[in-house]
Amino acid sequence: MDFLNPVINGFAVVLEPMNLLYCLIGVVIGMLIGVLPGLGPAATIAILLPLTYNVEPVTAIIMLAGIFYGAQYGGTITSVLLRLPGEASSVVTVFDGYQMAKQGRAGTALGLASIGSFIGGTAAIIGLTFLAPIVASFALDFGPAEYTALALLGILLVATISSGSKTKALIAAALGLLLATVGRDIFTGENRFTFGSLELADGIDFVPIAMGIFGLGEIMYNLEERHRAAKAPSAVANVWPSRSDLKQASGAIGRGSVLGFFLGILPGGGATIASMASYAMEKKRAKQPERFGKGAPEGVAGPETANNAAATSSFIPLLTLGIPANATMALMFGALLIQGVTPGPQLVEQDPGLFWGVVNSMYIGNILLLIMSLPLVGIFVKILRVRAAILAPITALITLLGAYTINNSMFDVTLVVVFGIVGYLMKKFGFEPGPLVLAFVLGSLLESSLRRALLVFGGDPLGFFSRPISATLLIVFVLVAALPGIRSALAKRKTTVPAQTAATEIKEKV
Amino acid sequence: MMHFPTRRAILGAASAITLLATTACGNVAGGSSDSSKYPNGPVNLTVGQAPGGSTDLIARAVSEGAAKTLGAPIPVVNKPGANGALASKEVAGKPADGQNLLLINASLITITPLAVTPDEAVNIDDFDIITGLSQDDYVLVASEKSGFKSIKDLTSAGRNITYGTTGVGTGSQLAQTVLFKQANVKGTDVPFDSGKPALTAVLGNQVEVTTIQLGEAMPQIQAGKVSPLLVFSEARNSFLPDTPTAKESGYDVPVAQYRAVAAPKGTPQEVKDKLLASIQDTLKSDAYKEFNKKNMLTPKAISGEEVVTQWKDYAAKYKALVEKYDISLAGNK
Numbered sequence: 001m002d003f004l005n006p007v008i009n010g011f012a013v014v015l016e017p018m019n020l021l022y023c024l025i026g027v028v029i030g031m032l033i034g035v036l037p038g039l040g041p042a043a044t045i046a047i048l049l050p051l052t053y054n055v056e057p058v059t060a061i062i063m064l065a066g067i068f069y070g071a072q073y074g075g076t077i078t079s080v081l082l083r084l085p086g087e088a089s090s091v092v093t094v095f096d097g098y099q100m101a102k103q104g105r106a107g108t109a110l111g112l113a114s115i116g117s118f119i120g121g122t123a124a125i126i127g128l129t130f131l132a133p134i135v136a137s138f139a140l141d142f143g144p145a146e147y148t149a150l151a152l153l154g155i156l157l158v159a160t161i162s163s164g165s166k167t168k169a170l171i172a173a174a175l176g177l178l179l180a181t182v183g184r185d186i187f188t189g190e191n192r193f194t195f196g197s198l199e200l201a202d203g204i205d206f207v208p209i210a211m212g213i214f215g216l217g218e219i220m221y222n223l224e225e226r227h228r229a230a231k232a233p234s235a236v237a238n239v240w241p242s243r244s245d246l247k248q249a250s251g252a253i254g255r256g257s258v259l260g261f262f263l264g265i266l267p268g269g270g271a272t273i274a275s276m277a278s279y280a281m282e283k284k285r286a287k288q289p290e291r292f293g294k295g296a297p298e299g300v301a302g303p304e305t306a307n308n309a310a311a312t313s314s315f316i317p318l319l320t321l322g323i324p325a326n327a328t329m330a331l332m333f334g335a336l337l338i339q340g341v342t343p344g345p346q347l348v349e350q351d352p353g354l355f356w357g358v359v360n361s362m363y364i365g366n367i368l369l370l371i372m373s374l375p376l377v378g379i380f381v382k383i384l385r386v387r388a389a390i391l392a393p394i395t396a397l398i399t400l401l402g403a404y405t406i407n408n409s410m411f412d413v414t415l416v417v418v419f420g421i422v423g424y425l426m427k428k429f430g431f432e433p434g435p436l437v438l439a440f441v442l443g444s445l446l447e448s449s450l451r452r453a454l455l456v457f458g459g460d461p462l463g464f465f466s467r468p469i470s471a472t473l474l475i476v477f478v479l480v481a482a483l484p485g486i487r488s489a490l491a492k493r494k495t496t497v498p499a500q501t502a503a504t505e506i507k508e509k510v
Numbered sequence: 511m512m513h514f515p516t517r518r519a520i521l522g523a524a525s526a527i528t529l530l531a532t533t534a535c536g537n538v539a540g541g542s543s544d545s546s547k548y549p550n551g552p553v554n555l556t557v558g559q560a561p562g563g564s565t566d567l568i569a570r571a572v573s574e575g576a577a578k579t580l581g582a583p584i585p586v587v588n589k590p591g592a593n594g595a596l597a598s599k600e601v602a603g604k605p606a607d608g609q610n611l612l613l614i615n616a617s618l619i620t621i622t623p624l625a626v627t628p629d630e631a632v633n634i635d636d637f638d639i640i641t642g643l644s645q646d647d648y649v650l651v652a653s654e655k656s657g658f659k660s661i662k663d664l665t666s667a668g669r670n671i672t673y674g675t676t677g678v679g680t681g682s683q684l685a686q687t688v689l690f691k692q693a694n695v696k697g698t699d700v701p702f703d704s705g706k707p708a709l710t711a712v713l714g715n716q717v718e719v720t721t722i723q724l725g726e727a728m729p730q731i732q733a734g735k736v737s738p739l740l741v742f743s744e745a746r747n748s749f750l751p752d753t754p755t756a757k758e759s760g761y762d763v764p765v766a767q768y769r770a771v772a773a774p775k776g777t778p779q780e781v782k783d784k785l786l787a788s789i790q791d792t793l794k795s796d797a798y799k800e801f802n803k804k805n806m807l808t809p810k811a812i813s814g815e816e817v818v819t820q821w822k823d824y825a826a827k828y829k830a831l832v833e834k835y836d837i838s839l840a841g842n843k
Contacts, residue, residue, distance in 0.1 A: 143716035144700075164633055184592070187701050189625040189678035189839065198599060198630065201592035343729075408587050448703075455700045456716060 006348075007129060010356025013365055019059050019357065026063035027365045030070020031372060034090075035078055041071040045271055045335070057341050058354045062361040064335055069121060069362065070309045072271060073369045076304055078114040080106055082441055086217055089271035091210070091437070092279040096284040096292060096299030103295050111241045112297055113304040114373045116253045120305035121366040123257040124264065124312035128359055132320050144456060145464050147449035149473035151442045155235065156480055168431045173439035179204055180443030187451055199411040206414035209440060211431045215399040217423020240374075245297050248397050252282050252302035260309030265316050272441070274310035275303035284483075312362055318343055319355055548781045549582035549606055554769075555611045556601050558594025558618070563704075564725060564805060565594075568769055569613040575792030576600045580784065586609075593679065594618050595632050602636040603786045606774040608781035612637070616768035617681050620824040623837040624832055625679030634821055635825060637772035639814035640785050643793070644807040647724045647743045647769040648685055649750065651709075651736040659684040661693075661739045661759050664719065670696045674708035674720035677701050679839055682708070682721040684828060685756075685765040691835040692761045695724045712736055723767060724749060724777060725806040749806045763831065764824075768810060772815045782814075 013019060045064050055063075075090035080097035094115065100109040142150075155173070159289040182193040183203025184275045193453065194200040218421050241249070256278045263274040282302040283292045292299050341354060348355050426433050453470075457463030465471045555573050559565040566588060573584035589597040594615055604610040614637070623631035652658035656671075664671065673690070675683035678701055690697040702708040705722035712720045713735055724747060730736045731750070738753045742765040747753055756763050771789060773782065792798050793811045802809055812820070832839070 140710065142716035143711060143714050184626075184678075186677060186703065191627070196629075198592045198596045201596070201630070202590070408589055409591075452700055452702075455698055458670070458698070 003342050006352035006356050007360070009353065011362040013058055013353050013357035014062070014361045017057075019062055019361065020364065022055070022059045022063040023066050023365050024368060026066020027073075027368050027372070028072035030067040030072075031074040031369065034071035034074020034076075035066070041068045041474045045332070057336065060335055061178055061332065061354070061358045062365075064332060064356060065315070065362065066365045068332075069365060070369055071310060072121075072304075072308045072311045073114065073117050073373050075307075076117070076300075077110060077373075079115070080109045080300070084215060085210075087309070089275045090304070091272070092275050092303045093300055096280070096294070096296050099293065099295035100297070100300065104254040105295065108241045108297065111299045111374065112245060112249050114370055115241070116249070116256060116301040117244075117303035117308040117373075118366055118370040119253050120257045120260055120307075120309035121312050121369075122363065124261045124309040125362045126368070127261050128313060128316055132316055132359075141469055143467075144449045144452035145467050145470040146473065147445060148453050149464065149470040151446035151449060152481065153473055155439060155442050155446065156477060165430065169435045172426065172431050172433065173435040176436040176439030177443040179209065180440050180447065186448060199409070200444065203444065204415065204440075205412065208412045209419050210437055211399050211403055212416040212419025212421075213426070213437060214250060214422035216396060216420025217397075217427060217433065219396055220420060220424040221427045223389075223392050230234075232357065243298070249297045249301035252278075252298035253305045253342045255281060255285075256302040256305030256310045260306030261313045263306070264310030264313030269308045271307040271314070275307040278302040278306035315359070319347060319358070523534050539777065546780065548778075548784055549580055550607075550609065552583045552585055553580065553609055553611060554587050555584050555613060556589055556597045557613050558589060558591070558597030558615070559589045560809070561588050564646060564807075565615060565724050565769065566721060567801075567805060568807070571798060572613070572643065572771065572789060572792055575795055575798055576785075576788040579788035592630065593622050593677075595622070595626075595630060598636075601772070602632075602774055604774050606638075606771055606778075608649045608777050608785060610625060610774065611640070611741035611785070612772045613643075613802075614639075614770050614772045616770075616821050616824065617679075617768075619821045621681055621684050621765075621839075622679040622827055623825070624684070624828060634818055636775055638775055638777045638782060639817045640771040640773055641789055641814055642742045642810050642812040642817045643769045643771065643792075644802060645743070645810040646769070646807055647722050647741050647747045647750075647826045648681055648765055648767070649724050649727050649731075649741050649747075650686070650689070650719060650721045650739045650752065651712060651727050651731065652719045652739055653712045653717070653736060655715040656737060658719065659737050661754070664739060665693045665695055667695075670698060671719065672700055672717040674711050674717040675699055676705045676708050676720075676722060677703060681742075681765045681767055683839055684832075685763055686719075686721050687836060687837050687839070688763040688831050689742075689756060689761050691837060709736070723733055728806055743808075747806075748808065764827075768817070768821070786814075 007265060014023070034040065045067055072089060075085060076093055076097070079090040079093040080101050083094050083098040085091045085094055097109045097113070100106060118506045155177075180203070184191055184194070184201045184202055191201065256274075259278050259281060260271075260274040263277060264271065279292075279299060280301060282296075282298045283289050286292060286296070286298065303335075314329055316331055341347070341351060398414050400416060403412045404410065423433050426436070453464065454461070464474060543767065548683070555569050557566050557569045566586070569586045573586050577584040589600065591597070595618065598612060598614065598618060601610050601612040618632050619634045637722070650661070656664075658664045658667070665840040671690075673686050675686060677683065682705070683699065683701065686697070687699060699712065700711070700717050702711060702720075705726045708717075708723055709726060709730060711717045713730065719739070719751050721742070724741070727736065727738070731738050738750060740756050740759055741747050741750060742756050742763060744755065744757060744764045744766075746753070746758075773785070790811065799809070801807075831837075
C-alpha cells in the first residue's frame with residue numbers, strides 16, 4: 001500500500017483551489033482551440049508558455065496538460081459538424097462522423113465521441129498510474145528497427161483507410177511519400193527538392209499540408225458545391241446515444257482505449273497515429289466494412305477513444321523517462337524546464353507531488369470535459385447556422401492565422417494556400433486527401449528509421465529479424481498485407497460452399 | 511441595426527491601422543538619426559530554434575530580465591528552420607535600429623558551414639554582436655550495455671563503435687568524428703534529429719555512445735543510466751568535475767556550444783550600449799545565475815568583439831581539423 005500513498009497525496013495537490021481553477025482554464029482553452037482548425041495544442045502551449053513563468057510548476061503543467069487533452073475533445077466537434085478536423089488526431093473521425101451528421105445523427109456521433117473520449121482518457125490515466133513505474137524498459141526497446149517496421153505497417157494501413165478508388169489512394173499516397181522527401185537530407189545534409197529555398201531546408205511541415213488540404217481545400221470545394229451540398233444539420237438533438245448505438249460502439253471504445261494507450265506510450269506515436277490505427281482496426285474487424293465511410297458509429301467511437309487514451313498515455317515516457325513522445329510533449333518538457341524541473345527517471349521519487357498532481361488532475365479534467373462537451377455542443381452547432389458565405393471566409397482566416405502562429409512564418413501561410421488548391425483539385429477529381437497526408441507523416445519516419453537501422457546493422461537487412469519487436473511487427477505486416485488475399489480466397493470457397501458461411505460468421509462474432 | 515456599429519467599427523479600425531502605419535514609417539526614417547529615443551516599442555528577439563529547447567529557454571530568460579531595464583517588452587519570436595539559418599538571414603535583413611535582435615548559436619557560424627553549400631552558410635560579419643551569454647558543454651556518454659566507463663575503454667575496444675549524433679553539421683557530429691579519427695577508432699555515424707532522440711537511442715542500446723549537451727544528459731548521468739566519458743570543453747565542467755576533458759585525454763577537439771545576442775550590422779553605438787547595459791544587468795541578476803545553474807550553463811559574458819574573434823578562430827580550427835583528417839560532415843553519402 002506504500003505505493004498508493006503518493007497517489008493519494010497527489011489528489012490533495014489537485015484539489016487546491018488554484019490548481020482546480022487552472023485545470024478548468026486549461027480544458028476550456030483546449031476545447032476551444034480543438035474546435036478552431038489550425039491552432040493546435042502545440043501552438044497554443046507554445047504561445048502560453050511565457051504565462052506559466054509566474055505560477056507553481058504543478059499548476060502550470062496541469063493547465064498545459066488540460067489544453068492538450070481538452071483539444072482532443074474539441075477537435076471532434078468540427079470533424080463531425082463541418083468535416084473540418086480541428087486536430088490532426090480527429091482526421092479519421094471525419095470519415096464517419098460527418099456522414100452521421102449528414103444523416104441527422106450528429107448528436108449521436110458527438111455523444112459517442114465524448115463518452116468514448118472520457119472512457120479512453122480515464123482508462124489511460126488508470127493505466128498510467130500503474131504502468132508508469134514499469135514501462136521504462138519497454139519504451140526504450142523501440143529503436144530505429146522497430147520504427148521502420150511500425151512505419152511500414154502504418155503505410156500499409158493507409159491503403160485500408162481510404163474509401164473509394166484504391167488506385168487513386170495509391171497515387172495520393174505516393175505523392176505524400178514524395179512530399180516527405182523534401183528538405184535537407186538529415187544523413188548527408190544534401191538538399192532535396194528545396195530549389196535553394198531556406199524555408200524548405202527542414203522539409204515541409206505537416207501542419208500546413210493538413211490545414212491546406214483538409215481546411216482550405218474543403219472550404220473552397222464547399223463554396224463551389226454549396227447549392228448542391230447537404231445543409232448542415234440544424235440541430236444536434238439527443239446527444240445521449242441510444243442503447244443500441246452504445247452497444248454497437250462499446251467494443252470499439254474498449255479496443256480504442258487499449259490500442260490508444262499503447263500507441264501513445266511509444267515515442268513518436270501519439271494521438272494521431274492512435275486514431276488512425278483504431279479506425280483501420282475497426283474497419284478490419286467489422287462484419288460489414290462497407291458501412292465505414294457511410295456513418296458507422298464504431299468509426300467515430302473507436303478513433304476518438306484511442307486519441308484521448310494516447311494523448312494521456314504519451315505523458316508516460318515524458319514523466320518517467322524524460323523523453324517527449326511527440327511535439328506537444330516536447331513543449332511540456334520545455335515548460336517543466338522553465339519551472340526548474342527536469343523530467344527523468346527520478347521525477348516520481350524526487351517530486352511525487354508534481355508527478356501525481358499532474359496525473360490525477362487528468363481525472364478531474366476529463367470529468368470537466370465530459371460535463372462541458374455534452375451541453376456545449378449546442379453552442380458550437382450554432383456556428384453552422386451562419387451562412388457559408390460568412391462562415392467560409394472566417395474559417396479561412398482562422399486557418400491562415402493558425403498557420404502563421406506556428407512558426408511566425410508567412411511561408412507557411414503560402415504553403416497552406418498552395419495545399420488548399422491541391423486539396424480542392426484532389427476533391428474535384430475524386431482523390432481522397434487522407435492517404436496523401438498519412439503517407440507524408442509516415443514517409444519521413446520510415447526513411448529516417450530505415451537508414452538509421454541499416455547504419456546500426458552495418459547494412460545487413462536481416463538485422464530487422466534479429467530483434468524481437470521489429471521481427472514481430474514485420475510478421476504482422478506480412479499477415480495484414482496477405483489478409484485481403486486470404487479473405488478473397490476464403491470468400492470464393494464460401495460462395496461454392498454456402499453452408500460454411502454461417503459457421504464462419506459465428507466464429508467471427510466470438 | 512447591426513450594420514451601423516459594424517461599419518463604424520471597421521472604419522475606426524481602418525483609420526487606426528493607417529495611423530499606426532504612418533507612425534511606424536516615421537520611426538523607421540527617424541530611427542537611425544535619433545537613436546536616443548531607443549527603444550521605440552517592442553524589441554523582437556528572434557530564435558532560430560523551436561520553443562522549449564535550450565536556445566529558446568536562454569532567449570526567454572534574457573528577454574524577461576532585460577525587458578525591465580530596457581523599458582520595452584522583448585517578445586521572443588521562434589523561427590525554426592535550417593539549423594537557425596532562416597532566422598539569421600531574416601534578422602540580418604532587418605533595419606539596423608536595434609528593434610530586431612537575434613539569439614545566435616556559435617555552431618551556425620563555426621560548424622554548419624562545413625556541411626552546407628556556401629550560399630546557405632551564415633556569415634557573422636552580417637551582424638553586430640552585442641554580447642556573449644554562456645557556454646553549453648558537450649559530453650560524450652556511453653550506454654550501460656557498451657560497458658565503457660572511461661574513454662580508454664572505448665579506444666581499446668578494438669571494434670567498430672556506433673555513435674549517435676544530433677544531426678549533420680552539429681557540434682555533436684564534429685566532436686565525435688574528429689575524436690574517433692584522432693583516437694584511430696572505427697565508428698559508424700548515426701545521425702538523429704536532436705539530442706533527445708540520440709540520448710534515447712543510447713538508453714535503449716541502439717547506439718553505443720553519443721555526444722549531447724550536458725543539460726540534456728545530466729538527469730541520466732545522475733541516474734546512472736549512461737556513463738560520461740569526457741567533455742569536449744577546454745577546461746573541466748564545474749557541473750561534472752570528475753569527467754576529464756578531451757584535451758586531458760590527449761585529443762585536440764575543443765567543441766562547445768556558445769550563444770550570443772546579435773543585431774543587424776550597422777546598429778548605432780548608442781543603441782548597442784543601451785542593449786548591452788540592460789543585458790549585462792540581467793546576466794548579473796541572481797535569477798539569471800540560478801537559471802544558468804539549473805540548465806548546466808557556464809556563464810561566458812564576453813564582449814561582442816571577443817565573440818567574433820573566438821568564433822572565427824573556432825571556425826578556422828574546425829576547418830583545418832576536418833581537412834587534416836579528411837572528414838566530410840556529410841559523410842554517409
